Amino acid sequence: xxxxxxxxxxxxxxxxxxxxxxxxxxxxxxxxxxxxxxxxxxxxxxxxxxxxxxxxxxxxxxxxxxxxxxxxxxxxxxxxxxxxxxxxxxxxxxxxxxxxxxxxxxxxxxxxxxxxxxxxxxxxxxxxxxxxxxxxxxxxxxxxxxxxxxxxxxxxxxxxxxxxxxxxxxxxxxxxxxxxxxxxxxxxxxxxxxxxxxxxxxxxxxxxxxxxxxxxxxxxxxxxxxxxxxxxxxxxxxxxxxxxxxxxxxxxxxxxxxxxxxxxxxxxxxxxxxxxxxxxxxxxxxxxxxxxxxxxxxxxxxxxxxxxxxxxxxxx
Amino acid sequence: xxxxxxxxxxxxxxxxxxxxxxxxxxxxxxxxxxxxxxxxxxxxxxxxxxxxxxxxxxxxxxxxxxxxxxxxxxxxxxxxxxxxxxxxxxxxxxxxxxxxxxxxxxxxxxxxxxxxxxxxxxxxxxxxxxxxxxxxxxxxxxxxxxxxxxxxxxxxxxxxxxxxxxxxxxxxxxxxxxxxxxxxxxxxxxxxxxxxxxxxxxxxxxxxxxxxxxxxxxxxxxxxxxxxxxxxxxxxxxxxxxxxxxxxxxxxxxxxxxxxxxxxxxxxxxxxxxxxxxxxxxxxxxxxxxxxxxxxxxxxxxxxxxxxxxxxxxxxxxxxxxxxxxxxxxxxxxxxxxxxxxxxxxxxxxxxxxxxxxxxxxxxxxxxxxxxxxxxxxxxxxxxxxxxxxxxxxxxxxxxxxxxxxxxxxxxxxxxxxxxxxxxxxx
Numbered sequence: 001x002x003x004x005x006x007x008x009x010x011x012x013x014x015x016x017x018x019x020x021x022x023x024x025x026x027x028x029x030x031x032x033x034x035x036x037x038x039x040x041x042x043x044x045x046x047x048x049x050x051x052x053x054x055x056x057x058x059x060x061x062x063x064x065x066x067x068x069x070x071x072x073x074x075x076x077x078x079x080x081x082x083x084x085x086x087x088x089x090x091x092x093x094x095x096x097x098x099x100x101x102x103x104x105x106x107x108x109x110x111x112x113x114x115x116x117x118x119x120x121x122x123x124x125x126x127x128x129x130x131x132x133x134x135x136x137x138x139x140x141x142x143x144x145x146x147x148x149x150x151x152x153x154x155x156x157x158x159x160x161x162x163x164x165x166x167x168x169x170x171x172x173x174x175x176x177x178x179x180x181x182x183x184x185x186x187x188x189x190x191x192x193x194x195x196x197x198x199x200x201x202x203x204x205x206x207x208x209x210x211x212x213x214x215x216x217x218x219x220x221x222x223x224x225x226x227x228x229x230x231x232x233x234x235x236x237x238x239x240x241x242x243x244x245x246x247x248x249x250x251x252x253x254x255x256x257x258x259x260x261x262x263x264x265x266x267x268x269x270x271x272x273x274x275x276x277x278x279x280x281x282x283x284x285x286x287x288x289x290x291x292x293x294x295x296x297x298x299x300x301x302x303x304x305x306x307x308x309x310x311x312x313x314x315x316x
Numbered sequence: 317x318x319x320x321x322x323x324x325x326x327x328x329x330x331x332x333x334x335x336x337x338x339x340x341x342x343x344x345x346x347x348x349x350x351x352x353x354x355x356x357x358x359x360x361x362x363x364x365x366x367x368x369x370x371x372x373x374x375x376x377x378x379x380x381x382x383x384x385x386x387x388x389x390x391x392x393x394x395x396x397x398x399x400x401x402x403x404x405x406x407x408x409x410x411x412x413x414x415x416x417x418x419x420x421x422x423x424x425x426x427x428x429x430x431x432x433x434x435x436x437x438x439x440x441x442x443x444x445x446x447x448x449x450x451x452x453x454x455x456x457x458x459x460x461x462x463x464x465x466x467x468x469x470x471x472x473x474x475x476x477x478x479x480x481x482x483x484x485x486x487x488x489x490x491x492x493x494x495x496x497x498x499x500x501x502x503x504x505x506x507x508x509x510x511x512x513x514x515x516x517x518x519x520x521x522x523x524x525x526x527x528x529x530x531x532x533x534x535x536x537x538x539x540x541x542x543x544x545x546x547x548x549x550x551x552x553x554x555x556x557x558x559x560x561x562x563x564x565x566x567x568x569x570x571x572x573x574x575x576x577x578x579x580x581x582x583x584x585x586x587x588x589x590x591x592x593x594x595x596x597x598x599x600x601x602x603x604x605x606x607x608x609x610x611x612x613x614x615x616x617x618x619x620x621x622x623x624x625x626x627x628x629x630x631x632x633x634x635x636x637x638x639x640x641x642x643x644x645x646x647x648x649x650x651x652x653x654x655x656x657x658x659x660x661x662x663x664x665x666x667x668x669x670x671x672x673x674x675x676x677x678x679x680x681x682x683x684x685x686x687x688x689x690x691x692x693x694x695x696x697x698x699x700x701x702x703x704x705x706x707x708x709x710x711x712x713x714x715x716x717x718x719x720x721x722x723x724x725x726x727x728x729x730x731x732x733x734x735x736x737x738x739x740x741x742x743x
Binding site for chain 1 (some may be wrong): 363444445450451452453454455456457477478481484485488541
C-alpha cells in the first residue's frame, strides 16, 4: 500500500518515546494517503484481509475504540471489541491471564487501553501479536499525538518551528506526554500552561517550557491544545473550583487573542464546555480543529495498522 | 488641609532615618519630611516636643469577630483598639462566620472598613474552603479581590498533600500561605506547654515539638514547591532554629511572633490564670529568650499583636474549658518597646518588625514607611513614659490580656491615618 511499509522498524506502538522523526514522518505520510481513501465513497481496501484485530479496552472510551474499529474494518480486517472492565477483571483474572488467553486465539494486532501506566508494555512482552497502546494510565497515548500532528501538518504544512501551547491538566494527561515527545522530536517548541498543581515535576526535562498563566503561555503561539479537566479534580484537591479554573485557564476569545492571529485550537475530546473551553471558541469553524482531529484519527490508526502488520506470507 | 509635625524625632526603618525634624502632611499625604523642612504658611502645627514620630504600625495578625462573633469584637471596636495601639493598618484573619473564603466576604470587610473609617483594614482569604482543611479555597479569585495572604487562621493546615498544593497553587498569585504551625494530633486536648508546670497544675500539655514538627514539614514543602510561606506566632526555640536554617538556605520564608512569646512564660499562668491561656501556649524561659533573639537577628521578621479577643464569660471558666487567646491591639507598641529598653535590639530594628517588615510580607509596599508622596500613616509616641497596663481601659471589646497590671515603658500619644488623627492620648 505504501512506500513506508517494511521500513517501519518497530513491532509495537507502545508510545512516542523511541520513535525517530523519520518513523513519525512515515506514519504521517501513510496516514495522508488514507485521508484520501476515507473521503471516497468506497472506503474499503483489502490490505488486512484475514487478519484479526482485537480492541482490548480495560477503560471505557467510545471515541477511541470506534476510531480503531473503523480503521481496522476499512483495511479489511476482522475486528473484535472486548470491554474487559465488565468481564474478566470482575472474575479476578489478571492482565497477564487475559493476555495469555487472547494470545492462544492468534490475533494479529492487540489494541490496548488500560487505566494503569505501563500496561501496554507489560502485555507486549507476553503476546505474539503487535500491540498498539490506545492509552495507558497517565503515560502515553501515541495515536492521539500522531493524529494531532497530522492535523497540524495538513493545516500548517509543517511541524518544525511551530510553537504549541498545551493547556490544562498536564499532570494526569497521557495526551500531553505523547504530544510533548512527538512535537519536540519534530522540532516544534512546546509550552505547557496550567496551575502549578496540575503541572508534573520535571516536565521541563521533557523539553516543554512551563507557564502558569494563559496570558504569557499563549503569547504568540501557533497552536492552542486544550486538555480535558475531569470534574473530580476541580473540587479543591488540585483546583479550587470550576469557576476559578475557567476564570484563569479557560480558553475564551479574550485568551485566544494573545495567540497568533491564525492560531488553531485543538482538543482531544470530550470537551467540558464552560470549564476549559468557551463554546464560542470551540465552535469557531475557522479556528477549531476539533472535528478535523476526529477525521485524522481514523487515518492515523489505519496507517499504524498498515505499518505494524507484517505482509502476509504466500501472497495476498 | 496642611499639618506640620514639628520638633519630632523622626524614625523610619526603611530609610534608616533617625533625626530631629518635621513632617508636613497635606491632605492624606506626606509632602515633606526631614531635619530642615520649612513649615508652610497657614499649616496647623503639632509640636511633638521631641517625641518619636514613626510610620504607623502594620499589624499582620488580628482576629475580629465580625461577621459572626460580634460579642467578641467588631470591625469598629478593633479599629479603635488598633488606633490606641499605634496601629494604622491591620490584616484580619478569615475565621469569621461565615469564613472569608469567597469574594463576597472580602467585599463585606472592605465595605465595613470604609464605613468605620478608622485604620486601614485588609483581610486574609481562607486557604481552604470554610477553613476546614479539606479543599483549596478559590485562591486566585480571592487574590484578585484583594486578599493579602491565605490562612486558615487559628487552624493548622494539617494535611501535607493539601499544604503542598496550596503552596504550589498560590505561587503564581504572589501571596503567602500563612500557617498556624501546630501538629493537631500532638496538640489535641493540650491546655498549656508540656512540662513540669503543666504536671504540677494537672493540665495536659502541648509539647514544643508540636510546633517544630509541623514547621519542619512545611519548610520541606516550601523547598519542594518554591511557594511562599509565612509562619505565624512562633513560640519555641526549636521553631526559631528551623526558620534560621531555612533562611540561611535561601527559602522564601517569613515569620512573626507576638509580645506574649518574648515577654511571658508558662510560669505566668500562675494558679490557672486563664488570661495566660494562649494558642500556641506560653513556653519556657529558654523558648522566650530564643524568640527574642530571633526577633533581634531578623529570623522572625515581624511582630504582630496576634489579637484574639475573648469575652469575659469565655475566660472565667476552669482553665481547660476557657478559650485561648489574648487581646493585643491596644498594647502592641508599648509591649514591643521592651525589646529596646532591655537592649535586645536597637529602636529602628524593633520598629522595622512592626512597620516595614509586616507591610512587605503582605505586599503593601507603600505602607510601613515614611516617604514623601506616601500616605500620612503615623504614630507619635513617648519612648520613655512609664505606665501600667489596665485592661479595663482597652478600646477592644474584649479585655482578656495577660498583661493587665504589667509595667511598661513607652506610650502612644497620637495615631494618624491618611492625615486624620484617629487617636490622641488623654492629657
